[in-house]
Amino acid sequence: MALLALADDAVKKALVSGAQAAEAFAMTYRTKSVYIEQDVPKVAEDRSEAGIGLKVAVGKRVAFTSASLEGQKDVRTATSFAMKTVKMVPEDPDFPGFTSYKVMGKVEKTHDAKTADASVEELVEMALGMTAAAKVRKDVTVPKGIFRVQDYELRVVNSEGAEGSHRGTLVFIYFTAKSGTKTKAGEGIIKSLGVSLSQQDFQAIGERLGARSVENLEASALRERIAGTVVMDPLDLGEMMIQTVGAAVNAEDVRRKRSPWQDKKGQSVASETVNIADMPRLPAGLSSCAVDDEGNPTADRPLVVNGILRDLVHDHYNAALLGGKGGNAFRRAVATIEGAYARPAQCSISNLVVEPGTQSLDEIVESVQNGVYVEKLAAPEVNQFSGAFALEVRNAAIINRGELRNHVKFALLVGNMFEGLKNVAATGRELRPSHGFLTATGCCYLPPMAFNGFELVGQK
C-alpha cells in the first residue's frame, strides 16, 4: 500500500512542477509461475514488481510517462520526464480534462485470498496434477505448460479529486500435449483463465488436453468442402468476437471511422436472438472492477439488444466527444497484469458478455443435421475491418445427423464474422472466458455458438 500511495505524491509533485492537471496510476503485483517441460516442472518463479503511470496536462498539451516504482526517486523521474515532454507536444484541441469521480466499493470476488497466498510449491503440485490427467494414453506427454497466478493491487488518482482502487487475482493456464510417434504426432492445446484457483478443474483440463492431442493425431485430412452449420467452442470464438465486436463497439474506433459499425446505432447487426453487453460489474469477472483505469466508475452496458446495436463503450475522452458515458478506459490485460502501468489507459471493452441461450453443447450438436464442430483453431485471427477470416483448424469433428463423427485436420474454416453474427443458428448456455493477445485489455464471456454461412474447406 505504501507504494500505491506514491500515486498521490506523483499528482502533487506534477502540480508543483507546473502541470495544470495530473493523473497517476500506481500498481503492485506478484507473479508465481510454473513451467512444465516434458512432464516435469522445469522452471518455477516468484516475482514482484511495482510501477506508476503518470499523465500530465498543461493547457491542451498532454503527455504520459511511466516508471517502475521503488520509491520517491521514481516519482521524481516520472514527473520530471513528463513535465519535460509535455512542453514539447502539440496541443490536443479536443482534450476534455480529467474525470472527477471518487469511486468507492468493489465488485465481488475479483480477489481470492487463497489464490493470492498459494505457494510456488502448491502451484507445482497443481501443474503436475494437470500433467498426470493429460496422460489419457501411454504415448501422451506434456512437452510444455504454463501455469501462472498473479495478485495485484492498483490505485488511480488525479488532480480533479478522482480516486479509486482495485485488487484482483488472475489465473492463467496454457498447456500443450503431444501424442503419437516420432514420425506421426498429434498436438492438443488448452487454455483456461479465471480469477481464482477454485474455478479451475485441473483434472478435467488435463483430460481434455490429452484427448485433444489424440484426436488431432487420429484426425484425417479433409478433402472436400463442408458448408453446413458450424458449431464453435467459446475459447477461440471469443477471441474472434473481441477482434470484431470488441473493436466495432469501441468509441475510439467509431470516432476515428475505423469501426464497421460506425453509423449502425439503432440498426440490426446480428440475429434477433443475439444480446451482447459490456459487464465490468460481473462478479468474479476477469476484467471486473468498480473503477476503470482513469478513475471513472464502471457500469454494465447493453451493447447489442435483440440484434440491434444500442450503445458503444467509451473512455472519458471519447465520452466527452461523442456524448456517451465513460468507465471503459483500461490498461490491464487479463492474461497477465505485467507492465500494465507502462501503458496509457485506452478505450476498451471490459467483460464483453454474450447472453447465454438455453441449450447445452450436446443439444446444439444434436440439432445439427450436417456441419462441423470446431473446438480449436491454429490462430483465431479475423480482419477487424471486414470481418473476413480463413483459419486452419486443429481440433474439429464432422457432425452428421446430430452426432459427432470423425475428426478432421488440414482444413480452413472460412467465413465472415460480421455476417456470421447475422446468421446465428444456436447459442449455448455455459459461459466461458476468452481473451485476445497477451497484453490486450478486456475479455469475452460467451457460450458455444452455432453459425450458418461459414465453410470448412479441405485441400481439394
Added chain:
Amino acid sequence: MRELEKSALKVFEKAGVDFGDIRTEERKSTTIRIANEQLQALSSVVRKGFSVRAFHRGAWGYGSGTSFTLDSVRHAAEAAAEIAHTNSARGLKRSFLKDIKPTRRRLKLALKIDPSNIDLDEKTELAMTVSRAQRIGPNVVSTFAIYGEWDYEFGVTNTAGTDVSWREVRTRIGGQAVAAEGEKRDSAYDFADGTGGYEIVKAVDPNEMGKTIGTEAVELLTAKKPPSGLMTVITDPDISGLLAHEVMGHASEGDEITKRRSFLTGIVGKKVGSPLVTMYDDGTYHGAHGTIQFDCEGTPGHKTKIIDRGVYAGYMHSLETSGTLKMPLTGNGRAENYSRRVWVRMTNTYFAPGGDKFDEIVEETKSGLLTHKSISGMEDPVGGGFQAVALMGHLVKNGEIGPAVRGMTLTGKALEILKSVDMTSKEFKLSGGFCGKGEEDYVPVSSGGPYMRSKIIVGGG
C-alpha cells in the same frame, strides 16, 4: 562487478546450486501515436529491474524485482535457489549447461544519430507526415502513424565468471490506413524499423510511405476474391520470412528439440527442401530488428545456418539446450524482459537470396499468385504445418502481374512447400517485428528472404 551482482552470486554459491546468474535491465522508450493527423498519445517508459535465476540438477528457479537494494536482490536469489533445489528433487531428467567460457566485456554502442538528441517536434512531425500522406482520396476514412524508439541497457553476470554489459537501441516508423466505400472496409500498413539510431527512420520518405499505405488500402476495396486450392505461389519476402520464422524457425529452437515437441527432432543431415533453400538465424545481421550484441545469458550474438542448400544443418541454442544436446552455443537464450524467463528464441531468421531476378520469376510463371505483405503467421512445431495470412496479392497470368486480390490464408505442410521451391530471387528483404513463444514472451526479431516460387494451398479472401 557491482555489489548487487556480487550479493546474488554469493547467495548462489552458498546455496550450492550448479549455476546462477543475475540480469539487470534499464529500458527507456518513447512512442508517439498520431490518429487522423492529430496527436493521439505520447508516452515514455522508464522500466528498471533485475532477474535472478538458479539452476540445479535440471531445474530452474527464477526471481525478479524492481527494487535495486541488496536485501531485495539477496531475497530473490535465495528464493530462486530454493525453488531450483526443491524441484531438482522431483526426479527431473538431467540436463547440462554448456561449459561456459566466461566473457568479460563492457560494450559501448556507436550510434550514427542518437534518438535522444533529436527534438520531439521532429519525431512528431515525421509521424504526422506519414499520417497526412495516407489521405490520397475520400475513400481513406482513417489514418494512423506511429514513431517509436527503444533504448535498453543490459548486464549479465553469472557464477561461471561471465560479466558483460551492453546497450541496444531500436527505432521504428509506420502507419495504417482504413479505406471504406459503402459497406466495404479494409486496411493496409507499412513500416520500417531496425537496430540503430534515428538514421533508420530518417532514411524513410514519410510521404512515400504514407502514400503507399493509403493507395494499398483503397486498392483492397476493389480487389477480387483470390482463387483457392493448391497452386503456384510467388511468396514475397514477408511471406517467405513467415515460412522461415513460424515453421522452420520455431521448430529449430533447441528447447523444442529437448522437449521432443519439434517435427525437426533428429533431422540434422536430412533433406528438407529443394537445393535452392538455405536458411539462417543471424543475431549479427547489421541493423536488423532482431540483432543482438549478447543474448540474455551473456552469449554473443551468432549467425547459425539452419538449412544448407536443402539439407537440414542445425538448431538454435541456449546454454542449457546446447549443453544437453552437445551442440555449439548459438546465442539464442532470450527473454522479453527481466520479469520473464529465458527461452531459446530467434533473432533475424531468413531464407538466403537466390540467383533469379524477381521479374524472371514472374515471366516464367504461367498461372499463379503473388503475395504482398503479411498480416500474421502461426507456429506449429509439432505438426510442421504452415499458416500465414497475406495482406493482399496479385494474380499472375502468362508471365504478367494481373489484378489485385484480397488478403488470403496460405497453408500446407512446410516441408512439402520447401521441397517444391523452384525459383528464388536475388531481391531480398527483412521485416522487423516482435515474436511470441506460444502466446507470450515477445522479443524483437526480424524475418524475411527472397521472392520464392513454390506450391502452396491458398484459401479465404
